[in-house]
Amino acid sequence: xxxxxxxxxxxxxxxxxxxxxxxxxxxxxxxxxxxxxxxxxxxxxxxxxxxxxxxxxxxxxxxxxxxxxxxxxxxxxxxxxxxxxxxxxxxxxxxxxxxxxxxxxxxxxxxxxxxxxxxxxxxxxxxxxxxxxxxxxxxxxxxxxxxxxxxxxxxxxxxxxxxxxxxxxxxxxxxxxxxxxxxxxxxxxxxxxxxxxxxxxxxxxxxxxxxxxxxxxxxxxxxxxxxxxxxxxxxxxxxxxxxxxxxxxxxxxxxxxxxxxxxxxxxxxxxxxxxxxxxxxxxxxxxxxxxxxxxxxxxxxx
Numbered sequence: 001x002x003x004x005x006x007x008x009x010x011x012x013x014x015x016x017x018x019x020x021x022x023x024x025x026x027x028x029x030x031x032x033x034x035x036x037x038x039x040x041x042x043x044x045x046x047x048x049x050x051x052x053x054x055x056x057x058x059x060x061x062x063x064x065x066x067x068x069x070x071x072x073x074x075x076x077x078x079x080x081x082x083x084x085x086x087x088x089x090x091x092x093x094x095x096x097x098x099x100x101x102x103x104x105x106x107x108x109x110x111x112x113x114x115x116x117x118x119x120x121x122x123x124x125x126x127x128x129x130x131x132x133x134x135x136x137x138x139x140x141x142x143x144x145x146x147x148x149x150x151x152x153x154x155x156x157x158x159x160x161x162x163x164x165x166x167x168x169x170x171x172x173x174x175x176x177x178x179x180x181x182x183x184x185x186x187x188x189x190x191x192x193x194x195x196x197x198x199x200x201x202x203x204x205x206x207x208x209x210x211x212x213x214x215x216x217x218x219x220x221x222x223x224x225x226x227x228x229x230x231x232x233x234x235x236x237x238x239x240x241x242x243x244x245x246x247x248x249x250x251x252x253x254x255x256x257x258x259x260x261x262x263x264x265x266x267x268x269x270x271x272x273x274x275x276x277x278x279x280x281x282x283x284x285x286x287x288x289x290x291x292x293x294x295x296x297x298x299x300x301x302x
Contacts, residue, residue, distance in 0.1 A: 045273040050266040063273035073274060075249035076257045080281065083168065083253070084232040090172040091228045092221070095179035100209070102180070103187045114184060117177035125237035128170060133157070133242050136166065157243050160250040167238050167251050175231060179224045186220035187213065215300040222293040229289055233282050254278040 045064070048057040067073045102113050135142055136156040146152040156162045190213065198208050214221070236255035239245050245252030245260075254274070262271035 041272045041276060044269050045276055047269040048267075049269050051262075051268040052266070059269070063270045064277070066270065067273060067277055072245075072249060072252065072257050072260075073277070075252050076254045076278075077281065079250075079252055080233055080254060082164070083171075083235060084229060084285070086168045087171055087232040088225060088228040090168070091175050091179050091231070092224060094172060094176035095183050095224060096221075098177060098180035099183035099187055102184055114181060117180055119177070120174045121178040123174065125170075125174065126241065128174070129238050129241040132166065132170065158247050160247055163243050163247060163251050166242065167235065170238050171231065171235060175228070179228065182220055182224050183217065186217035190216055218293075218297050218300050219302055222290075222297060225293060226286060226289060229286060230282070233278070233285075254281075 046058060046060055048059050048063075049055070098117050102110055102117070105113055134140060137143065138155045138158070143154070143156070146154070154162060156166060194212065194216070198204065198212055203212060234255060235253045236259070239251045239253055239256050240259070243251045245256050258271050258274050258278070261267045261274060
């Protein structure tokens with residue numbers, strides 16, 4: 001018995017060592033690219049340093065205290081939620097619509113159509129922004145035509161409402177097809193027996209959508225909502241190239257202000273504090289969304 005017990009202990013120990021060996025690449029990656037940079041960010045947030053000179057001044061929580069008096073930070077904080085609501089709702093709605101339409105197509109063209117809707121996601125955000133900026137400039141052909149022929153005088157990128165709407169439209173156009181692939185995969189994963197039962201019971205159209213399809217793909221919809229939320233907090237390219245965060249900080253974002261603080265004003269410690277505050281806001285928001293979506297999942301048996 002002792003020999004058998006000893007062999008079992010040795011086997012478990014070997015399995016444990018083997019498990020740590022297989023996990024070591026991920027642990028090393030996390031240490032190098034996550035934990036160490038995180039520790040560096042916290043240290044940097046307590047310093048007044050431009051990353052280039054030798055002069056470093058310890059300011060403690062001074063950078064964090066300054067954040068709450070900074071109009072740019074306040075604008076970025078508010079704009080995060082101004083972006084969040086329309087981007088999440090529109091990405092969800094258009095992604096679901098695209099997925100439902102593609103799922104009804106014949107198998108021969110379904111894959112090709114799905115890829116076509118995915119192309120905007122692969123498009124360079126820089127290239128798209130440059131084209132849009134050229135198209136909507138005040139002296140562009142389109143703006144001149146609308147102004148001279150129809151009396152519509154709009155400076156698209158200098159008006160708060162139109163500039164903000166353009167940012168949202170660009171992001172939704174780029175990402176809807178990507179999220180549609182998630183939803184399409186979930187719809188295709190619904191058993192054919194379920195579809196046949198719905199047909200026998202007369203559950204079709206909107207009734208089937210709201211009472212069968214959506215409840216069965218709620219986990220995937222949760223993933224889409226969480227990803228879209230993260231997307232809304234990570235907008236940078238469009239406001240940087242189109243408006244620079246204006247007009248009057250109406251389109252500014254956390255990433256844009258972090259970039260300006262670190263690489264334009266060379267306030268690296270202040271930028272690190274800003275990034276940490278941004279991370280806290282994202283974490284709290286995602287936790288709230290997860291709690292709400294978990295309740296929906298439990299309601300439908302997930």
